[in-house]
Amino acid sequence: MHSSCLLRRFLAVALVAATHAFTTGFAQAAEPADPAWPSHALKLIVPFPPGGAADLIGRYYAEQLGRDLGQPVVIENRPGAGTAIAAETAARAAADGYTLSLATSGQLTILPGLNGSLRFDPVKDFQPVSLLASVPNVVAVNANNTDIRSLQQLVDAARADPGKISYSSCGMGTLCHLSGELLQNLTGIKLLHVPYKGSAQAVSDLLGGQIQVSVDTLTILAPHIRAGKLRGLVVGAPLRSPLIPDVPSANTADLPGFIASGWFGVVVPSGTPQPIVQRLHQAIERIATSQDTEKIFAENGITVEHNTPQQFARLIQDDLLRWQKVIDTAKVPKVGY
Numbered sequence: 001m002h003s004s005c006l007l008r009r010f011l012a013v014a015l016v017a018a019t020h021a022f023t024t025g026f027a028q029a030a031e032p033a034d035p036a037w038p039s040h041a042l043k044l045i046v047p048f049p050p051g052g053a054a055d056l057i058g059r060y061y062a063e064q065l066g067r068d069l070g071q072p073v074v075i076e077n078r079p080g081a082g083t084a085i086a087a088e089t090a091a092r093a094a095a096d097g098y099t100l101s102l103a104t105s106g107q108l109t110i111l112p113g114l115n116g117s118l119r120f121d122p123v124k125d126f127q128p129v130s131l132l133a134s135v136p137n138v139v140a141v142n143a144n145n146t147d148i149r150s151l152q153q154l155v156d157a158a159r160a161d162p163g164k165i166s167y168s169s170c171g172m173g174t175l176c177h178l179s180g181e182l183l184q185n186l187t188g189i190k191l192l193h194v195p196y197k198g199s200a201q202a203v204s205d206l207l208g209g210q211i212q213v214s215v216d217t218l219t220i221l222a223p224h225i226r227a228g229k230l231r232g233l234v235v236g237a238p239l240r241s242p243l244i245p246d247v248p249s250a251n252t253a254d255l256p257g258f259i260a261s262g263w264f265g266v267v268v269p270s271g272t273p274q275p276i277v278q279r280l281h282q283a284i285e286r287i288a289t290s291q292d293t294e295k296i297f298a299e300n301g302i303t304v305e306h307n308t309p310q311q312f313a314r315l316i317q318d319d320l321l322r323w324q325k326v327i328d329t330a331k332v333p334k335v336g337y
Contacts, residue, residue, distance in 0.1 A: 005029070036098050038071040044266075045093075047086030047107055049079045053219050053302060057133050057264050058102045059294065061287060068283040068305065073100070083107035084118055091125035095271035101126070103267045106175050109319035113327045114335050116172045122320065126267040129277055129311035130284045131305035133297060136237035136261040137179040138221045138247065139167075143231040145209045151233040151253045154213065158189035162183060164193040165287045167213035168202035173332055176202075178323055179236055179260035180215040181330040186257050206230065216240070217262065218243065218301040237323055238258030243301050265303065267310055 042065070046058040055077070062073040074102055078086040081108060086159050090101035108122040141148050148154050156163050169176035170194040184276030194211060196202035199220045206214040207229055214230075215223065222243045224230040240249045250258040266284060268277060287293055288306035297304050305314070326332075 034096070034273075034276075037279075038069050040098070041059060041071055042066075042069070042073045043076050044073050044098060044102060045076050045078050046084050046102045047078060047083035047104065049077055051299065053135055053217070054104065054264060056300060057297075057302065060283070060293070061102075061132055061266070064287040064290075064293075065280075065283055068286060069279075082111055082115075084111060084115070086119070087111075087120045087122075087125075088118075089108050090267070091120040091269060093269050095269040095273075097268065097272055097276035098278070099269060100129075101267050102132075103128075103265050105261075105263045105319060108267075108316055110173065110175060110320055110327075111176060112320065112322045113324040114332060116334065120190070122316060123313075125270050126166040127270050127272050127277055127282050128309045128316060129268060130288075130309065131263055131265040131307050131315070132284065132288070134237075134263040134303045134305050135217050135260040135301060136235050136241065136303075137176060138216055138218050138225070138235050138244070139180075139183060139233045140206070140214050140216075140221050140225060140230045141212060141218045141233065142206055142209055143229055146182060146212065146231075147234070149231065151248065151255065155187045155189055158187075158191055162190040163192055163337070165212050166194050167215055168194050168196055168206060168211040169201055169215055170199040171197060172194050172245055173335055174261070174328075175262050176215050176217070178326050178332070182260055183215070183255075185326060185329055186255055200296050207302055215260075222301050234258060237303070241301065242298060261303075263315075265305075277309060 044058055044062045046055055048054045058075055066073045078089050083104060087107050090099060093099035111124050112118060132270050133337055148157060167180050171177065177193065177195060180191065180193060202214055203216060203220060205211045218241055221230060225232045225244050232244050232253065234253040235241050235247050237248050237249055238251050241283050250256055285306050288304050294304050
């Protein structure tokens with residue numbers, strides 16, 4: 001049986017089990033297994049080094065959760081192996097409510113489709129708590145050395161010269177890369193993928209004219225678009241971004257399937273008492289609905305998100321299937337760590 005079919009069957013069974021465990025858990029005692037929880041500091045594992053959007057989101061929520069829960073939340077940066085090290089560490093932690101993990105879409109829904117030897121299971125090993133934020137990817141061109149001024153013009157040019165127009169990504173198998181592949185799947189065009197080790201050199205080569213198109217995060221590309229050096233063609237989200245309001249969203253560009261946003265959320269080890277999960281979720285909801293949170297995140301091109309644990313579990317399942325289809329279609333090489 002095809003690997004993606006097996007994945008679909010596995011996810012369907014796992015989601016039913018996870019949803020049952022979650023809903024029955026809330027029907028039990030109203031107090032945590034440890035009535036004193038939290039009685040000491042908590043830890044939030046972040047899968048990236050200090051700096052960048054993930055670290056900003058993690059540190060902000062750690063500080064705010066500490067205030068809400070009455071105990072400090074300490075950041076533990078665990079970069080490496082494409083975020084697998086952090087996930088494996090979090091999956092092995094005690095399910096006592098004292099270890100939180102900043103999970104990303106790449107970590108839980110893309111990496112499993114690229115690496116068959118991971119030592120964590122994105123569905124079985126974690127209990128979703130809530131989304132925290134999302135950052136959409138943007139398709140952009142150099143504003144000074146191309147006549148392409150819209151997504152439709154890019155599509156027309158690529159159809160006229162299949163495989164000749166190059167696009168950069170921040171790395172093979174990253175969300176930047178798969179967003180470019182999703183764009184090709186939806187429009188039926190063929191671009192030449194040029195992967196880089198990170199965003200800095202990719203954007204530098206786009207600005208220098210060595211690359212014709214780039215797919216990268218709003219956080220990375222927005223300053224150059226606002227400065228007039230790059231031209232944004234589409235934001236991979238249903239709505240336009242306030243940072244670059246003139247750039248069409250997926251819906252306004254008549255490409256509603258181009259949802260290419262990286263999300264960040266909090267998960268805890270599977271088996272964490274549900275009343276603790278509920279209290280964490282309620283604290284995150286209070287923080288997410290604060291005007292201060294929205295203002296601080298918006299200034300950095302980050303959209304505040306929050307949802308229920310059940311909704312988050314469904315998102316993980318849906319994205320696993322969606323990105324697996326893109327990986328299979330694009331024949332993205334498997335990676336190993």
